[in-house]
Amino acid sequence: MDFHAILDAIPAPAVYVLTGLIILLESVGIPLPGEIMLVTASLFASGPHPHVSIHLVALAAILGAVIGDSIGYYVGRHFGERLFAWLGTRFPHHVNDETIGYAKHAFHTHGIWAxxxxxxxxxxxxxxxxxxxxxxxxxxxxxxxxxLGAICWAGGTAYGVHFLGKIAEKWMKNFSYIGLGVAIVFGIVLSTVARKRISANVAEYAERERRR
Structure with missing residues (x-):
């Protein structure tokens, strides 16, 4: 199977739009794998003859993050509790009283840094x-x-993954699809570990609140 041919068959504009859109929707408040999409798009741009521009991937991710967060801000300002209630019915494992309580605690504790x-x-x-x-x-x-957070996260992730992908391409040559697969799996594993850590923090916070 010619993996590069499969990647080349995906139009570059579709990669940019999908990257920006998924990150935008995640930033609005819908649980979607924005980080995995960003890593995958960045790896698309790290092949020997990429048709996807890493600069446009980074730009799409940054714009999606900034616009999505701004939409989420205004929605939260006018429909906050109703939004959380609606998300809770659609994504109960991600949006519930405990996770929202923990997130509010983080905001009250750290303010703008959150x-x-x-x-x-x-x-x-x-x-x-x-x-x-x-x-x-x-x-x-x-x-x-x-x-600032969008630039550091989206730009840093995009260019960092792109740089590592170039190194992998140099050493793996025709087996670069293995590197892509390993990198994606590695990203999924890291995301899973992070989610479990956050879940543990949420559970610990909820238990403290119940004891009060």
Missing amino acids: VFFGRFVALLRIFAGPLAGSLHMKYARFLAANV
Whole structure:
């Protein structure tokens, strides 16, 4: 099977749009694998004759993150509790009283830094915009942290994965599809470990609250 031919058959604009769209929807508050999509798109741009531009992948991811968080902010500001209730009925394992309580605790504890560093944490990446809006954080402060966090997370991830993909391509040559598969699996494993760690933190926080 010619793996490169399969990748080449995917139009570059489709990769950019899908990357930006998934990250945008995740930032609005819908649990989607934005990080995995970003890693995959970045690897598409690291082959020997890539038809996907890493610069446009990074730009699409940054725009998706900033726009999605801003939409989430305004939705959260006007429909916060109703939004969380709706998400809870659609994604009960991701959005429930315990996860929302933990996210609010993080925002109250760390303020604007929760927006910036939340971009690097799956749970907070989903809730950052809607929570900031529902807690009436000033939009100017939110936007500054949102843009900076998006640039660091999306840009850093895209170019970092691209650089590692180039190294893998140099050593694996015709077996680069193995490297792509390993990298994607590695990304999924890291995401799974991070989710489990966050779940443990959420459970610990909920238990502390119950004991009060």
